[in-house]
Amino acid sequence: MPAERVNEIIALLKKEYPDVRTALDHSNPLELLVATILSAQSTDRQVNVVTKNLFKKYRTPQDYIKTPLDELEKDIHSTNFYKNKAKNIKKLCELLVENFGGKVPDNMEDLITLPGVARKTANVVLWSAFGKNEGIAVDTHVKRVSARLGLTENTSPEKIEKDLVTIVPKNDWGLFSLLLIKHGREICTAKKPRCQDCVLNKICPSAFTFG
Incomplete structure (x- = not known):
């Protein structure tokens, strides 16, 4: 070529x-990470509808952690595979607090250790949230x-x-x-x-x- x-x-x-720019509405790395996970098998437009209220309610990893799973499922139910997504989001937020000081890591190696985060999601977050090309x-x-x-x-x-x-x-x-x-x-x-x-x-x- x-x-x-x-x-x-x-x-x-x-x-x-x-x-x-990315079509997913966000104002920080955590919001982009969550939105990207929600976008799997869903349209960006639908995800933006969901996150408009979601990101007012959930501002930190601790907000996701303390919320009962069934409540988070209800908040994201209009995205496909919402049960699995809710489980992954809660678990990854626990890992963010336990392993990364509550911050979204800015490198591929750490990002792909998080539930629901494969290379595609990690690449989106690294570029759009941190300006990194990995x-x-x-x-x-x-x-x-x-x-x-x-x-x-x-x-x-x-x-x-x-x-x-x-x-x-x-x-x-x-x-x-x-x-x-x-x-x-x-x-x-x-x-x-x-x-x-x-x-x-x-x-x-x-x-x-x-x-």
Whole structure:
């Protein structure tokens, strides 16, 4: 994969989406961590509806810890798999207090020790909350768009991430994920991508192949 092509993709997407950021509403690392966990198998829009009230009620790890599990489940029930999410959130908050002084850790090694936190969630938190590039978060949009652009032939998030970090400049890792997510939502959609409106259609090997 020529570096020039990857850099061109990044430059065009940066120009198209100059103010891109995570779609999850948050005001601190704990809120982003919780919102990212809630977003699994749910839409960011729905999560933002839930967290609008949730983050007024729960401001610290201790707030989650002291709340009965069934009450937390009720507070997040409109997100899918809310029972498992509630259990993970309470447990991770206990670990934050026990192991990290009540603070969300700012490194991959510690983040992935927390319940419900895999590399994708950790990458989102590291970039959007701490401005750190330790990897590229691979969700369904990143998976789809990177494949259509010919940046990977793999299908597992772990292997896709390994492919992308070898060709995307490290300084752009966190931003690159957000750019592909935004582009996947706006233009390069799953069923009917809008190739005619795509800023990448002249350099995308998949352009105009969708009927």
